[in-house]
Amino acid sequence: MNIYFGDLHNHCNISYGFGNLEYALMEAREHLDFCTVTGHAHWPDIFRRNEDTGFIIDFHRAGFEKLSKNWNWVTKAIADANEEGSFVTFQSYEMHSSKYGDHHFLSPDDSLTLETGDSPAEVIENLAAEAVAIPHHIAYTPGYRGISWVDFNENISPVVEVYSKHGSGVSDESAGEYLHTMGPRDGRNTVYSGLKQGKRFGFAGSTDHHAGYPGSYGDGLTAVLSDSLDRKSIWQAILARRTYALTGDRIRCRFAVNGKPMGSILEPVENARYRLEVNGTDFIEKAVIYKNLESVMVRHREDFIGEGSLNNIYKIRIEVGWGRKSSPYHWKNMISLTNGEIVSIDKCFRGQNVLAPKEGVDHPDDVNRLGNKACILNCSKAVFECTTFRNTTTRHSSTNAVILEIKGDESTGLTIDVNDKIVNVSIGELVKNSVSGHMNEYNCEAYLIHKAVAREFYNFAMEGEIKVEPGDFIHAEVHQTNGQSAWISPVFFDRK
Ligand SMILES: [Zn+2]
Structure with missing residues (x-):
């Protein structure tokens, strides 16, 4: 599926x-x-x-x-x-x-x-x-x-x-x-x-x-x-x-118990064999399998050391926004690779946030006609256009981003044309740290090319077997270090 x-x-x-x-x-x-x-x-x-x-x-x-x-x-x-x-x-x-x-x-x-x-x-x-x-x-x-x-x-x-x-x-x-x-x-x-x-x-x-x-x-x-x-x-x-x-974040999860997918209601049996497959978008901080809300298996970020490059596949997030102006800021970004291949693209697009009607405050009909879009043009080129506004508060982001999955190695180069500003960076550098830049003198819009995440940190499977009784349920949760989570529907064992 x-x-x-x-x-x-x-x-x-x-x-x-x-x-x-x-x-x-x-x-x-x-x-x-x-x-x-x-x-x-x-x-x-x-x-x-x-x-x-x-x-x-x-x-x-x-x-x-x-x-x-x-x-x-x-x-x-x-x-x-x-x-x-x-x-x-x-x-x-x-x-x-x-x-x-x-x-x-x-x-x-x-x-x-x-x-x-x-x-x-x-x-x-x-x-x-x-x-x-x-x-x-x-x-x-x-x-x-x-x-x-x-x-x-x-x-x-x-x-x-x-x-x-x-x-x-x-x-x-x-x-x-x-x-x-x-x-x-x-x-x-x-x-x-x-x-x-x-x-x-x-x-x-x-x-x-x-x-x-x-x-x-x-x-x-x-x-x-x-x-x-x-x-x-x-x-x-x-x-x-x-x-x-x-x-x-589009954390891709497959979770099954005794071969039946999340959400299933199964006839009571004695043993449950569970399997969780995760393809995340960032470092996985913790993935947990629970039976009746008690953890039965945990995988932590700390279980993995080093920077990783076994698979030569990485996820790299390119984020734009910030600035101090309340007016919209338009971005046209072109990403080109040398010695690498774009496998997939995820979009992290935001609209302007309005919580509820407020006395004396109105918003135009096109408040969120933003034209946010992104796509892969060919195996070495992707385009990413969007509109951002300054962050709502210092704790509430209004940025937009794409996440590229890239097949390559530390020699793979990214050339990013950010509104005609050219940024060159290699996966080798991004494995060590993120890189940011600003569009103007001070307090202005900015971009951030996040730390590259090697595949073994975001892609894995975990499985095991436990005893179960009628009425038991097993579910899974995945939490990434960037604060993004997935809560996966339980598999229920029917009550007799
Ligand atoms: Zn509602």
Whole structure:
């Protein structure tokens, strides 16, 4: 099976977000295999109006009405963007719920209608179209738009969004704290808490972007294992929980237990043979296999020494951005190799970030019409164009990047034409350290060619065998030294 990457939950100006739907779909197809764009539809138990909440209630209501008025052309635009084999789209909309937590309804059916209901289960019941209800930003406080595990129903929710712009809802110990105005992460509502209660679901990641840039790098991504890139196959994979959640980097993972892929529910047996294959994008800090959330096998960065070059394959990240100006900065970068070969390219593209509507602040319809794109021209040349803005804070990056996988050795040379500035560097130098440069005198935009990562640091397999009992589950997690993670859906053993 192949691994495909997409975003199953994000917003634009079809409801109370920003940016046009057409630009969102246009940018999405440049770097994603599948996506949806989600409208905000309703909130049955919205809080009471007081002097603090009036603005919030009003923008939600206006957004819901806008979506309802535009529903026909929204579904048509999303249907028209679907291109089997290259870019798959799904229909979706979202309900807020203080009691059950927020959910988005995802459907492969272009005739999906907007239905209401007091709970996600009621909405699904009222729908004629096939759909699932995906709980998201689950770890908010119970009753405060966090998930209600008691009401969770695996039959309508095969997957749960475990990571997004809101942070990581995996566990109290997981990196990615909740910082949104909606409040902190509550350990009772995490993924681990649900799994401990015997709930069965797969993991998904999506951005919950609010300004029309699906798949915005670092805000969450879903990987799907599927034979082919068409709506039916991707949908079947989601139903089968053959998914995993990523923060942003396309860490390629295959995980199977007794030969069955992630997400499987297996008949109880005595022994489980697990195998995890990882093809990361940076140094793997830690890869862990867990049974019932207790680690059974760990591989650490420290288990590997030296700089590595057994395979003569490297991953090199080229990142651009920084600067102090709030205006957009356009990049046109050409990468040429001597004595080497480009094997693959990964795109780490970001859109401008808007958290939620703010009183007195507006954003243009083309807020995220950025023209970010990259491709391999031939085995020794790749092109990378994008638009960046200064970093939002000193801890929040707004950069863009590509990651090249390169076959070569320490003599392989990279010539990078960065907006007509020529940079020459060899893999031999990049194995030792990263190299950066600036586009102007001071406080200006800059580029960074990251340290080269030899294949043995990002590509490996681990396997073993353990005793299992009915109701046990085995899952895996991969964390890279650059802060990027993959949370891989469990394989469950059925309860007798
Ligand atoms: Zn949302």
